[in-house]
Amino acid sequence: MTDATVGEDADGSSGRASYLIEGRRVRVSDLINAGLLPAGTRLTFRRRRSGEAHLAHVTEDGKIELSDGQQFSSPSAAAAEATGRGPLDGWTAWTLDDGTLLDAVRQTLLDTVAAQSSSDSTAADGSAARHAWLRDARKKADAGTPITLSVRDLLSWWGASRRGYQISWQIFDELANHGLTDVPNFSAVGLDDRITLIGPSVDTEDEEKETGQVATTESEAPPELVELTGAPRPTASDEDGDEEQPVQGQTIGNLPSALRGVEWVAPSASFEEAFTKMRLNGYSQLPVLNGPRNLQGAVTWESIALARYTDDKAPLSRAFVKAHAVSYTDHLIDVLPFLEQFGFVLVKDQTNQIAGIVTVADVAAEYGATARPFLLIGDLDRQLRRVISERLDLAEVIPLCDPDGLRKLASFDQLSYGDYQQVLSNQKQWDCLGWPLDRKAFAARLDELREVRNELMHFNDKDKAGDAAIPKLRNMIELLRAYGV
Template identity: 50%
Template sequence: MGRESYLVEGRRVTVSDLMESGRLDPGALLTFSRPRVGEIHLAEVKADGRIQLQDGRAYRSPSRAASAAVGRGSFDGWHAWTLDDGRTLDEVRQEFLDEVAAVVSAPTSAAATDVDLSLPTKRHERLKEARRKADSGEPAALTVRDLTGWWGAQRRGYVVTKQIYADLDNHGLTTAPDFDKVHFDAVVRLITAARGGEEISGGDSAADEKMTHSDDAAADDEEEDEEETSVGLTVGNLPSALAGIVSVSPNATFEQAITLMTINDYSQLPVINGRSLKGAVTWQSIAHARHANPEASFSDAVIRASDVPYDHDLVDILPVLTDRDFVLVRDQTQDIAGIVTVSDVAAAYGSMASPFLLVGELDQRLRRIIAQTFDIGEVVEICDAQGRRKISSFDALTMGDYQRILEHPPCWQKLGLPLDRKIFTGRLAEIREIRNDVMHFNPDPLPEDAVQKIRNMIRSLRRYEARK
């Protein structure tokens, strides 16, 4: 599949793509104007697709080039750099994507591939409409669940999440808040990054970073394997984090606070004045205040409350929860938008414990079987023939390596497993995707049959080992 891959596979458009399509010429001059601060930066598009600044530094990413030209900050380089005819690189990128969409939707294109191109074509139109609304100042709002559905997915798997980021990036869009750092049913808005010479600051810093610098990865890095460093849950992934908050003012009475806590079954209540967090009251703090002084005022029961941004790593707040039992959560606008308690965290990690442990057992069994059957040299020849990974022991093997070994007919024959190779390795490929989600702490519930698939595979391997 050629250019269609930009719609089907979620590949990021690069400057080189624009050149190969004939929409951008080598030697084209670029201007980055910042009239508010009286700055003009110049650059040139080189034949290798890099953007070369006047001092000779060159970058594949327009955003990196813009930041380097200014010497600080983050900028959406696709909107910052303009050609001599006044078009931005982003406008050229949109023309390229429209051309690809036209090719994909043509009858001859659909007939030439086994891939159903109706979904990516429809998604392209949805993203174009979302971009139009964002440009008009009325961004589209939808749940993360609905957004993920645009890609034909029912949950935020590792692969589809990368594709969503890439497609949003291609259309000059990002989400507020970051769709990957909030609960599946949270509402996000599809917005554009800062334009022209405006520096990206404040707001959703995590999404900004992905938006402005993610094109570097597409241009400079090789395809990532599923074994890269795992990413943990964020505070915002928990349902209560951005679910809204009930609070009282510093001038509230004990009766008001107690009533709200009673009818809502709350153990704590934030005390907020406007947008300023003053603390919180709990059943314990109220009891302590009144026990110390029967005539205590409401302010005597207010205790210090910790607050964190929604995109904060969940693991980092565990010490706070151990000490205070709860933490308040700020959304992308810095408003207090929810609360996370010890019970919320226990439920989140508890739901992941079983598949996490099962994946670990499956990994150990596959590694043991392969280590008992093959020499390390045989394994290296299949998994690292060029020696780039420098595999020296079976402990360095990944789930993808297991699949590659078992897909190799001579290896399968040597293993002696009395099962069909293609069916077995096909199921292993499915479990590999499940494993990716588990190890990357995907906060969305696994499909109902996912855990059972892992259990069945483990059972099959146990029977094989028992016969050895």
């Protein structure tokens, strides 16, 4: 196999290397196209203890065909169907006749692609360095010493500071290409929360029968580490239905307090202990736990007052009230009814332990922070429309925004943000404003705010893209108010 084979698209153009490393998951068909896995190759999935063997072969179109004729584009789906069990990591389940794992062939492809990227002087995106880092992460995961890092640090390897839709997919797919899983799911927790990169799951058919426990990973991560990974739900775009995807939308785990720890008391605690912990931490409620995973209820200032009012010698148990626990991966919108009912919820982490508490005040602050940039964007739109409608001639503006007349513009109210940019970037219209400002710098800032506006309006970023832009939005609005009179 030559570098050209890997580095060329179907039309002979270069760029496939970058696409494979950053665009999506590696498929069996990619291995065939690169000359690493000939069509017709026999694959074997041998169960570790029973020795039971399942046979398959690779088809010309990149499918894995089982002995009964069923075909799958996903190795994991093929392994699950062959055994009647799952989930299984098919990349580390299927082997070639010489014992080579299908995953090893995938890594050879990635290594070749990364080498090309490294030798390409135009590749300045750090993909080769990231590949080396991911390889090292996989090596450590397989050795039982997985890497742990913050979500913020993980994003930095992709040159990102926020989890937009595109970058989340890229990270998720590149981790998968290296057989890595993030625990907890990086898209379902806060930016400063820490995650662990674990390796592929192990087929433990026989251990499962004997002990009743589900297998973990090749690095033998403890069961509690993978009991609840947060994951990744099936994606409808995959024909085999076993591929995973990053958690989309705002989760309860994205809130700062969700996984930051929680003070609690045991069922046998005294009023004095509960009172002291609540006062020291400024809490209005305190969970009652019989161990880190066993939620018994909670005590609140109100429940304590009622219990003591009824009987000043009553034990703390008389002040227990119901409490509700949710998973850190639960969508925030789905948790709102429980917050309305209880005033707070306890949050379970990936090991099912109670790891934090979220109150109505936390959610109000979150929604307030989310709404702020939307309000400023609305104000910016109004200010831009006001300036253009009051200072410029509609007859001159319409040809700039609708040169072909297809939109049939008839008023300033029909203009969009893109129209504002078009008008204010025009030298003649800019001169009509008579502002002592630089048109190019002004237009560049408008375009920057357009990107922020698009991210917000399409909800593409769960880390509130508008946060960093709030000062810029405010400055632009103030400038328009000052000069637009």
